[in-house]
Amino acid sequence: MPYVEGQTVHDADSHIMELPGTINRYIDPRFRDAFVAKTGRKDVLPEWFAKAAAQQEDPEFRAGAAANILLRKNYEALGAFRAEDRPATLDHLGFTSQLVFTTACLSNFGLEQMGEVELAQETARAHNRMMTEFCSVDRRLLATGYVPLIDRARAPQIAREAIALGAKALVIPSRHPPGFSPSHVELDPLWALAQEAGLPILFHVGGEEKMHRDYLENGLPFVKDFHGGDENFTSLTFMAIPLSLWQTLSALVIDGVFDRFPRLKWGAIELGASWLPSLMHFLDSGAAAFGKEERLQKLSGKPSEILRRQFRATPYPHEDTRWIIENSGEEMAMFSSDFPHIEGGRNPLKRFNDSLAGVSETARRRFFRDNFIDLMGAGLDPALHDLPELQAA
Secondary structure, three states: OOOOOOOOOEEEEEEOOOOOOOHHHHOOHHHHHHHHHHHOOOOOOOHHHHHHHHHOOOHHHHHOOOOOOOOOOHHHOOOOOOHHHHHHHHHHHOOOEEEEEOOOOOOHHHOOOOOOHHHHHHHHHHHHHHHHHHHOOOOOEEEEEEOOOOOOOOHHHHHHHHHHHOOOEEEOOOOOOOOOOOOOHHHHHHHHHHHHHOOOEEEEOOOOOOOOHHHHOOOOOOOOOOOOOOOOOOOOHHHHOOHHHHHHHHHHHHOOHHHHOOOOOEEEEOOOOOOHHHHHHHHHHHHHHOOOOHHHHOOOOOHHHHHHHHEEEOOOOOOOHHHHHHHHOOOOEOOOOOEOOHHHOOOHHHHHHHHOOOOOHHHHHHHHHHHHHHHHHHHOOHHHOOOHHHHHO
16 A cells, blocks of 8 residues: 555655766766866765665565655665666655655755856756656656756756756755855846746755854764764754755845746745745845835735745644744645655654644645645646546546
8 A cells, every 4th residue: 555545745855865976977978087086976886885776686675665665764765776666666655746856966066166167067967867867767756957056157058958858847056156146137047948948946955055164163072963974964053954045035036036037936845944934024024124125116015925926845844834834825835755865754744744733624735735736837747736546536
């Protein structure tokens, strides 16, 4: 029996778990040596990863895939890195569709912050080839393409190529590009391209500015993350996750980008949503306080109304989703599993259902289905709006 039955649930966040060196095979050979030199990402499979890869070939291990579909995490999960296994994964999960993101490339390896303009662009193009090829095995898998903003003139070209490859959504970093705002008017051709294609612009955790390391120098023992290392988040560094997005969304709304492209949808994935009601209120307050600014007078409505019209977000399962919906709007929150990452938990459906206790059936349907369909636009085939058996009904 699938994890979800008799209900349309679209998953706004899932991942592939690339084995080390996977991206290397997709990078133009002319840039491969430079990529390895800058990032240290060699096309080598260390012993631990070799064991994980071999495990997925073991018939006895694979026999338990369905029963452990949400219990096995990261590289142990079915379909984590083998594209041919991912359709069965979706069958076992019962999700109607699934947005698919990278794991290893979420920050584009920091190349934009290094000032490696050409290499950052070529790595993004390789990422887009990798993601669209992986997702091509099943139309329920919705590939995401990454677009660096560091070169304003070339960003639309990279986006256009990603769409031609089969990307169903475009990802940009939530931190500003080096030297200018994401609301820069020379990026308008990128937003116009996405709006015309009917595809959303997404932000995903990993593309934000991290908490300054000085905050970790507190004279106390070093705190490891829940993976046992220092590469993920702790309770302190977690606090900085929405700060870049808060600033970026503010610039995009106040500088009129949302209004210039009113049919373009934007989404924040795996960035939480408890901050969203506060941002909406703070933007409205700022617009009222500085209302004499010409750019504010040109806005089509209150900033909160503009965000409600065009922006969607995925709460974390540990957040109070009902509170978020009640204080932002029924149109804005979406379900996500974070499969196969540990952070998504072993029973995300239950955690969200518990958090949604008392909300209307309309709000619940919007959370699991409608808001995702609205976000994805042309990126989601209408035939995938509902499970086949629900369509027939």
